Amino acid sequence: xxxxxxxxxxxxxxxxxxxxxxxxxxxxxxxxxxxxxxxxxxxxxxxxxxxxxxxxxxxxxxxxxxxxxxxxxxxxxxxxxxxxxxxxxxxxxxxxxxxxxxxxxxxxxxxxxxxxxxxxxxxxxxxxxxxxxxxxxxxxxxxxxxxxxxxxxxxxxxxxxxxxxxxxxxxxxxxxxxxxxxxxxxxxxxxxxxxxxxxxxxxxxxxxxxxxxxxxxxxxxxxxxxxxxxxxxxxxxxxxxxxxxxxxxxxxxxxxxxxxxxxxxxxxxxxxxxxxxxxxxxxxxxxxxxxxxxxxxxxxxxxxxxxxxxxxxxxxxxxxxxxxxxxxxxxxxxxxxxxxxxxxxxxxxxxxxxxxxxxxxxxxxxxxxxxxxxxxxxxxxxxxxxxxxxxxxxxxxxxxxxxxxxxxxxxxxxxxxxxxxxxxxxxxxxxxxxxxxxxxxxxxxxxxxxxx
Numbered sequence: 001x002x003x004x005x006x007x008x009x010x011x012x013x014x015x016x017x018x019x020x021x022x023x024x025x026x027x028x029x030x031x032x033x034x035x036x037x038x039x040x041x042x043x044x045x046x047x048x049x050x051x052x053x054x055x056x057x058x059x060x061x062x063x064x065x066x067x068x069x070x071x072x073x074x075x076x077x078x079x080x081x082x083x084x085x086x087x088x089x090x091x092x093x094x095x096x097x098x099x100x101x102x103x104x105x106x107x108x109x110x111x112x113x114x115x116x117x118x119x120x121x122x123x124x125x126x127x128x129x130x131x132x133x134x135x136x137x138x139x140x141x142x143x144x145x146x147x148x149x150x151x152x153x154x155x156x157x158x159x160x161x162x163x164x165x166x167x168x169x170x171x172x173x174x175x176x177x178x179x180x181x182x183x184x185x186x187x188x189x190x191x192x193x194x195x196x197x198x199x200x201x202x203x204x205x206x207x208x209x210x211x212x213x214x215x216x217x218x219x220x221x222x223x224x225x226x227x228x229x230x231x232x233x234x235x236x237x238x239x240x241x242x243x244x245x246x247x248x249x250x251x252x253x254x255x256x257x258x259x260x261x262x263x264x265x266x267x268x269x270x271x272x273x274x275x276x277x278x279x280x281x282x283x284x285x286x287x288x289x290x291x292x293x294x295x296x297x298x299x300x301x302x303x304x305x306x307x308x309x310x311x312x313x314x315x316x317x318x319x320x321x322x323x324x325x326x327x328x329x330x331x332x333x334x335x336x337x338x339x340x341x342x343x344x345x346x347x348x349x350x351x352x353x354x355x356x357x358x359x360x361x362x363x364x365x366x367x368x369x370x371x372x373x374x375x376x377x378x379x380x381x382x383x384x385x386x387x388x389x390x391x392x393x394x395x396x397x398x399x400x401x402x403x404x405x406x407x408x409x410x411x412x413x414x415x416x417x418x419x420x421x422x423x424x425x426x427x428x429x430x431x432x433x434x435x436x437x438x439x440x441x442x443x444x445x446x447x448x449x450x451x452x
Contacts, residue, residue, distance in 0.1 A: 006037045006264055179239055
């Protein structure tokens with residue numbers, strides 16, 4: 001193998017990419033290639049499916065994304081100024097790179113979204129470690145400068161990207177789909193590479209698997225833009241060449257650029273991201289007072305309950321609110337939600353008040369403190385919220401804490417008893433009315449009451 005596709009869009013480049021992941025692996029093996037990259041537009045939805053399919057097919061997966069870079073900052077969102085974003089291909093060399101790419105893509109949605117999830121040069125400077133960058137297609141910042149004959153501007157951008165990523169981790173990307181603009185800028189890219197001593201790489205910006213799939217991709221674009229295929233004024237890709245080509249097809253387009261082909265293999269060799277499935281890596285919580293996490297959790301619960309609901313009087317009354325502040329909570333249950341610990345016994349409760357969880361623990365189903373009663377009281381604790389990451393749950397109100405007798409929401413659970421945990425599959429017929437018939441996957445919830 002002496003060529004690897006490093007710029008490729010799967011079906012997760014929604015309404016643009018038409019490379020079905022399963023068929024992609026068949027195509028890559030058919031061409032005798034041992035590795036392939038995923039570089040969907042601005043998202044990483046497809047990474048896990050891509051990784052698993054590649055591993056199953058004996059193909060090396062290269063994890064990446066073609067991100068959108070804002071023309072100014074990710075916070076600038078002025079119509080007519082900040083609409084046009086530049087493309088940039090980022091590939092992960094290692095776990096650090098994967099974490100940085102995940103962070104960049106997340107920030108693109110959370111802070112930079114303006115028509116597209118956008119990042120900016122500030123974020124790239126802060127989170128470039130472990131990433132290899134390619135200058136992208138005609139929509140890249142450098143090609144755009146070259147298209148308007150701004151060679152000096154393109155040169156300045158190339159220097160800036162090289163400074164951010166390093167001279168051996170920023171590559172100028174060459175493509176040839178028979179588009180006149182590419183024929184114009186490719187000689188300029190070669191000149192930039194010589195003058196700045198930057199490496200070159202050949203890509204094909206693959207959006208579909210074979211030439212005959214071009215019509216399918218064209219229909220996807222029409223759906224994306226709300227146009228019909230016979231609309232003469234719609235945007236269209238003026239080429240049927242953006243498919244997963246063989247090495248021979250590409251070498252016919254770039255016959256004198258052996259080094260640019262060899263660089264695709266070198267990049268593939270440097271990109272080594274491995275995922276571990278079936279294990280949760282929960283953060284360790286260290287109590288500020290040096291106590292163990294469960295003791296500190298109990299203290300915060302007690303302090304928060306007292307602050308919010310007041311203390312009971314000696315005669316057992318609870319004041320005007322008639323809300324009974326618990327003197328004993330099933331701490332172990334909520335501790336499981338907060339710190340990821342549980343017993344591996346059947347669902348229920350042991351004599352010492354510890355919640356037994358089997359289905360969720362055995363199936364590695366993540367859980368959270370919620371439901372009614374105990375879970376809400378713990379999750380809604382003012383003292384507890386900052387310690388668990390600053391989330392802002394709905395605080396329980398007196399009406400949500402039921403009096404003695406049965407819980408009207410869950411009549412099988414007795415108020416005055418202890419918390420019980422239940423594992424409810426989302427596709428359980430008894431739950432379809434609540435959850436909808438199409439929801440899949442297990443749901444884990446705490447339902448219970450307060451012991452006092």
